[in-house]
Amino acid sequence: MNYYLNALKNYAIFTGRARRSEYWYFALFNIIFVFIAIMLDKALGTTFTIQTAAGPINLFYGYVYIIYNLFVLLPALAVLVRRLHDVGKSGWFVLICLIPIVGSIWILILLCTDSIPGKNQYGLNPKGIGNYDEIDQVGEYLDK
Numbered sequence: 001m002n003y004y005l006n007a008l009k010n011y012a013i014f015t016g017r018a019r020r021s022e023y024w025y026f027a028l029f030n031i032i033f034v035f036i037a038i039m040l041d042k043a044l045g046t047t048f049t050i051q052t053a054a055g056p057i058n059l060f061y062g063y064v065y066i067i068y069n070l071f072v073l074l075p076a077l078a079v080l081v082r083r084l085h086d087v088g089k090s091g092w093f094v095l096i097c098l099i100p101i102v103g104s105i106w107i108l109i110l111l112c113t114d115s116i117p118g119k120n121q122y123g124l125n126p127k128g129i130g131n132y133d134e135i136d137q138v139g140e141y142l143d144k
Contacts, residue, residue, distance in 0.1 A: 004029040011075040014091055018082035019126045023111060026079050030072060037061075037068040080111075085122035087113045 003025035041047050041062035048059040081091035087110050096103040118130030125131055 001025075001029060007075045007079040008072075011078055014078050014081045015085075016082055016123045017086040017115070017120075017126050018079050019086065019115065020083070020112070022126075023079055023083040026076070030076065033068060033072075034065070037065040040064045082122075083111055085120075086115045086126065088116045088120050088122075 003022045007022065007026045038061055041064045042060075044062075044064065046062035046064060048062055050057045050059065077094075080094060084091055084093050089110060093110075094107070097107050099106075115125050115127055115129065118125055
């Protein structure tokens with residue numbers, strides 16, 4: 001739950017890196033809250049209905065679902081960009097999802113890939129793996 005709350009706190013921070021656990025725990029709690037929003041819409045009777053020539057079609061979601069998704073849109077995008085930074089890709093790489101099927105599979109593989117050890121162009125490894133050179137430099141700086 002802490003990862004979910006941290007992603008919400010850092011809702012507009014698109015710089016830096018995010019560990020796999022940070023991204024996937026955010027995704028897990030996001031899915032749980034989406035289901036809760038859908039159940040609330042059903043319980044409150046706020047689901048949407050579309051009128052068609054064949055008759056009305058009741059959708060599974062409503063206002064609570066829409067409001068929740070608008071609330072987490074920016075934090076979800078920010079944590080996704082930080083996760084892509086962790087594997088050495090630009091945040092713009094998220095647009096690869098626009099390629100049908102292949103793009104989604106590619107992004108999924110990147111989201112499951114382990115962090116690049118050490119520092120990359122987006123910052124230090126959030127796990128602390130391979131950051132020894134940077135720590136030594138900080139220690140030398142503090143000694144001066």
